[in-house]
Amino acid sequence: MVDDEALRDMTVRLGFNNVIDAFHNIGGELGVRFFIDERRESKGIRLTDDFRRLAADRQAGDLVEEVEARWRLVETAWELGVAVPLVSYDPDWLDFGADLRGRRVTVTSARGALNGYQKGRCFYCFGSISILPGSIELADIDHFIPHVLGAWLPGNINGVWNLVLACRGCNRGGMGKSDRVPSARLLDRIHARNEFLIGSHHPLRETLIAQTGPTKCGRASFLRLVHMEAMTLRVADWYPVHKAMAAF
Template identity: 40%
Template sequence: MTAESFYRTEPSEGAAWRLAILMGANTRTYKFALGSALLACAERGEDAAPLRDVAAAYAMGVVGRRADAPQAPAGTSGGDADFLAVAAREGEESRRLGRPTEALLDAAVRTMPGMVMRKFHNLRGGTEVPHRFYELTGRGDGRVVRLTPQLRRLARDGQACVLRAELEARWSIVESSFSAAVGRSLMSDGVRVDWGTLTLTDRRRRRSVARVGDALIGFQHGRCLICGDGIVPGDGMAVDHVFPYALMRRFGGVSAWSGPDLDVIWNLAPAHPRCNGAKSDRLPTAAELAGLARRNEAIMGSPHPLKKTLELTLAAAGGGGWPEFLRAVQTVCC
């Protein structure tokens, strides 16, 4: 699924935000830190903030991540003046203070406009997301970040909490793919699901990467795959096996299950707990299969490693697309 088709499926400001966060190119993680700072401003009801205030939240977002979670692939430093080099030097003291040091804050203010703010709305291929979420105005020390009505509406409509969880999950996934210790296996093997913790993990080291629901829900436009309504804070979130896992036990007890593994992310979909409970072990409807195909195609339009995980599933089935793959699984079940 292309960015354009993802947006056409549900043309909204939330879809445009998800394009930038979930489906944009990820060569560094600056845009996640900026996105988190912007959401914080919007949640506070602000329509504008001095660049220096946004830069403070941005800088702490970068240095506040885990010490073993790099912000960029190895070998991409821009030298001593590079923001990440300053963050590495000033990170420990900034965390101790609970605010960025002056050196870190100055580096963030200096580099943010060209390094991340100019690129936040960009998609791969030279296009932009359909909505803009901020504008940088003014000059020098008087520069101001103005939140657009689109971003303020997202916060006012109660979506900021959901979008933040999606952003944090994507941030963790991308960071893990930059780690020399974990990234190689994520890129070659994709991720697996740890059902004890409901997290995605590195297949080789079983290291937790991100929560399953938060990592996948954005690709469903924040909606339950079963009923189609939005999953909002307070609803809770279940992870549904679209083709019920019981099929593997049922067929395995009679002859042998000849279909693919049903306990992996191509077959998992966030849903309302009440919808998941009512569905139980029934087979998916045509509408649910169509929704699952669209969701998986959207993941295929995102950068690694979720994309790689689904690529491996299709390759093991001999290629083809998601509608064909799901029809083949349905044939095995009938």
């Protein structure tokens, strides 16, 4: 056992060591560096031009939302004593929540938690989206396999595995996806997204594993199975018109 004071001292001394070492490592080394570690030479870190570019980028506001959402996800789950795997999306509340002794509690904003992988791009057309409340490009949270088919399909339709951020053009009626089943050609894209979240130790990693299976191969089969069953309910499939270069 350590007392509070010892714990605080230890945090001040060691707390940032691993953060600095691990910062550029997201399931593999990042191609850019946001700071140079000069703790040995000058007891600090030196920010790079890439960091300044990031701060000036139109997605800088999204980044703050996203980091906040990640923290809220982990912290609220701990605080409430809810296991992160039990977290699922609530379409009425537009957030991730959990059932706590029969009561529905909000865990975090779904937009913030999902944006990391999509980098401000629509999952389908790669057009630009935002997660900042009030933005004209505010993303919709889209069920990859349509929510209306959920009752007839295996798996939790509101699970993180099935949720993406989409621009309004792609999500809603008209030329949009609406209640249509996405083309099988998009299965690799959603699978890659889910595997990225699992591989990068995202707070939703355990949730995804609990919802879709313990192995990569099993998770791919799960997606194919749900998609195949969805296609028996809706014959026509949907594929987006790409508005920008593929971003993931």
